[in-house]
Amino acid sequence: MRRITFHIMMAMTLITILVLQVVGSLVDGNAAPQVRNGVMDVRGWDFRSQGLVPLNGQWEFNWHELLSPAAATAPRKVTYYAPVPASWNQFQLQEGKRSGAGYATYRLHIMKDDIDSLYGVWLPSIYSSYQLWVNGRLVLNEGTVSEDENTYEPSTRRRMAMFHMPGEQAEIVIQVANYSHQRGGIWQSPYFGLAEQTIRKSKMETVRDSILFGCLLMVGLYHIGLFIERRKDRYTILFGVLCIAMAFRIVTSGDMLLLSWLPMLSWSINTRIEYILMLIAAMTGVGYIRYLFTEDADACLRTYRFLIGGGSLLIGMTVSLPTSVFTSFLSGYQLYIVAVVLYIFAMNFRAIHHHRLGAYIALIGFAVLSVLVLNDILYSHELAPIRDLAPIGLVVCIFLQSLVISLRYSQVLTDLESVSTELIELNASLEQRIQKRTAELVHMNAHLEKNNKELERMEISRRHLFTNISHDLRTPITLIRGYLEVLQDEIVYDKAEQKKYIRLMLNKINSLNHLIGDMFELSKLEAGQVQFSKQEVLLEHFITHLEDNYKLELSGKGLIFACYNETYRDVPPASIVLRVDLDRMTQVFDNLIYNAVKFTPAGGSITIRIHYTAEKETIHIEVTDTGIGVREEDLPFIFDRFYKKDKSRNSSTGGSGIGLAIAKEVIELHSGQIGVESGQGAGTTFHIVLPAYRISSPQR
Incomplete structure (x- = not known):
């Protein structure tokens, strides 16, 4: 159970850290300069210490115009400022609401410090082709931008561009055309900064996708290998296919690493593969949860068949319809994903109700994934500010599902071992029984020998x-x-x-x-023949009792004595109660204090520190002196009776060697503990832990 809890906590920690990083970057972006009426002022912004600037805000926007840089920079009346990031589907112009198909020109004027450094721009997936011009020079081209749908070619890979920007002003012009996707325009944040920062961001995006791809691919292949070894467990191959499908879907989106690996593929084929892999992952997820909790599957059999049929229909649509058509049904795909999630939760809750192995862990994994998938669905509809959290949730979910499968296999191995043990016992020969008895006798002899030594x-x-x-x-x-x-x-x-x-x-x-x-x-x-007269004593009164008993006497001996209360500020000592025999506890402290007096020279100090631990409901008392200390080799025996002759510091003072043994017995009979720390010439500290509890209304 501890191992399971550890894995769950590690997975939750991972998702928390990654989400906080994304949220942190979002907060940083909100603190950065904003584009206002087509102008961004980054003068005074220290790129090296403050990082990249998201180019968010109101850009100049020219709908159904692909303006050349000269035309874009010429003085003219701006009719519309478009928000970035946002798709142009939601822009309201004179002609009414825009669709995803069309073309436009975005323009941004940057005011910066007069530093001729190598700058860079990181561009997200812009749907679905674009050209980037900086100060009238074409620096980046992704796909083919055209007013004519027949000469236009889509491509939405994330890209970066580097360029020099001398002077205090710069112009950025982005021409965008889209006829292949249901949503067009710049609906993710571009970033501007120094070249090395832009390169780092681009590499981090690629590294993240590569790591996720590699992890999911390895997990998928591993579980397919498990199925080959044990074909009875269908959920292993379904889980493996799920991991591999999600792995390849990652490389078809974002940086579209698949197009880099296979340049002969077109953007439309890549997009079809992305949608198909999403559907395959959803269908195998449905099959995985069905066969994982197969005992509860019959109750939801119709729903299972409906989801498999619906997924197959969507795959057929994705294969046969043009890209611009099936992407316009994105909401339909997302509703299908929501239906899959609801089915998985229903199966999971039934499994929990019937106490199936691993049901709680599976539920946690799917819950994390569902929340982050919902975030990305909302982001695709421009209703959430943070993007690409689903891969993070997927990794956490895959990790926890792998743990569930591991638990299943561990249970199977345990059952096999149990059955094997029973078979061996049933078929054991007389010689094996004799060997068993002999082993028992050897064990008994060893135990007797140990007792004899004791x-x-x-x-x-x-x-x-x-x-x-x-x-x-x-x-x-x-x-x-x-x-x-x-x-x-x-x-x-x-x-x-x-x-x-x-x-x-x-x-x-x-x-x-x-x-x-x-x-x-x-x-x-x-x-156990001593009767203790235990009574409830407030910690405040206990501290006063110690001070009254020893402070005056020790001061007369030239020693500094202090008693410190180190309980929490919100836990006053008047609200903490000990149940002790005060006379017996005085006997303990007499032994400790007067023993310390013998070995502490004049001018030294003896201190008592007390603090309360609410979680354990105990008080921890430290009695510390600045005397000659005890040798390290003597510490394990310091509470033994008569342990004094040339062994501890009692040897030079004529002590009986019983006082500390009595103190230990008294403390333990109070359900407490006592220990010691010391070193030759470094003083001695006795630690006492006693039960205590807090009362709601302090007494006086």
């Missing part, structure tokens, strides 16, 4: 424990005995000296009593 380790630990106890009890008793013998033999006569020895004996007895108490305390904690 018992040996525990026995060694027990002996070490008694050795440490013996040492820690015998040492103070031996010293006390020595002091008593001195007094008994009347070696010391001075009253002050005698009081000193008595005071030393009392200190040793107190230490011995403290050690025995700690040992009993730790034993009861480990045995």
Whole structure:
């Protein structure tokens, strides 16, 4: 399940990044200079830092006139300014609404800085032939522009042109003719800028199409190979054909790479191939979803047959009718695509209802693709500002559908392995059964050996424990005995000296009593015999309790003590509650604080930092000192009982070595955790994590 979630998140991240890039470029275009009444002022525009300028706005427009550059630049009264990007079908002139067929001249006057650099213009697909003139010179010709339909030749490839533009002014004239497509004119944004930027944009468009083509082609061939290996799963070959159809459709649109690969093809043939591939992809998509969820297919069988028949009819129209005719039925093709999408969603929802494997993932992929296809449909009707998002959605959809097929094959392999295992068990010979039993015995012996080693380790630990106890009890008793013998033999006569020895004996007895108490305390904690009196304590009161307990005493010892509350600003400490035994928690902090005092020189600091994590409902407490620290090799054992002799910093101070073990038991009995970070000479930080929760109405 985690692997599936990872793939879904990666695909959604990819689509989000790519869409944001497109939207970002759109925003940049809106911030760029605009064409107003046939004039664009780019003076002060830094092309190197601000990039290309989209030539969007109101161009001079002359309908049914192919003006020469000299005629276009001659002083004359302009009768109409046409918006770019927009098809001329929607222009309202004196003669009424224009159709897609016709010819016209667009003219733009550019005012720029007097820099004689090499400039460039990137032209999108202009329907469906055009000529570009710059300062009276023909720099680009795509197709054959003519007033006569018989001498006109269509071609709509994206192109770029480079030229020098000396001086502060420049004229751009674009002659456009169209008799082959239902929509004519410049209905995508041209771009103007430095030559290297124009080349980069052109290359990026080509690279994008090439990458998408290569990815889809490889995925398609791979799934066709899967079908060859396992012909039972028809959805694999349908998915493969879908990928290949979409791959070749990409190279028939945009830069029309197919025409570069096969120059003998005409524009009209390329356009027919583009439409046919779109229909083939839609039909194979219908077949793919039907055979993917074949258990639910019968309920929508009539719809499936209707869609296959409708797609076949549209393919027949595309093959037989002229380009200008079948492109005029673009809305019909788009309605067919919408019907396909609705069928796919209906099948997907039925599959989800019946808990089919991969149904949710397939739905996400088709949902992303459907939204972006809808965007491109709206763009084709000039109702959306962003173009060419469908290929991005297609890649995401293909990726997720490949994941669904992979899940299906993984399930098949799992089932096969399960069946194979059962057959092997049923047909296993006596020798194999003996080997199995022998293996089990070997495993049991290994387990027993492991347990034996664990018992040996525990026995060694027990002996070490008694050795440490013996040492820690015998040492103070031996010293006390020595002091008593001195007094008994009347070696010391001075009253002050005698009081000193008595005071030393009392200190040793107190230490011995403290050690025995700690040992009993730790034993009861480990045995679960200690009753905790837990109560709800506000974090604010808990912080005040810590400050009151230690601040004055540590200041008297020449140490800096501070307690910091680092909870979020919108989560006041008065709204956070801990459920703790306050006396036991004081015992924990006594061990940590006074242990830190022993190893922190005067002038050092001991700080407590507390912050609340709302997601985990815990508080994280850090107790940090600037003392001598603990060696790295000693850190794993610092919470072990009696771990002190020449091993940790307790060895030089006479500590019992039990305090931290008690602290660990108390914290864990509060359902918390305690850990430590330190380094020789770098101070020590103890980390405590305790459960906490937030109340709706803060208390005081």
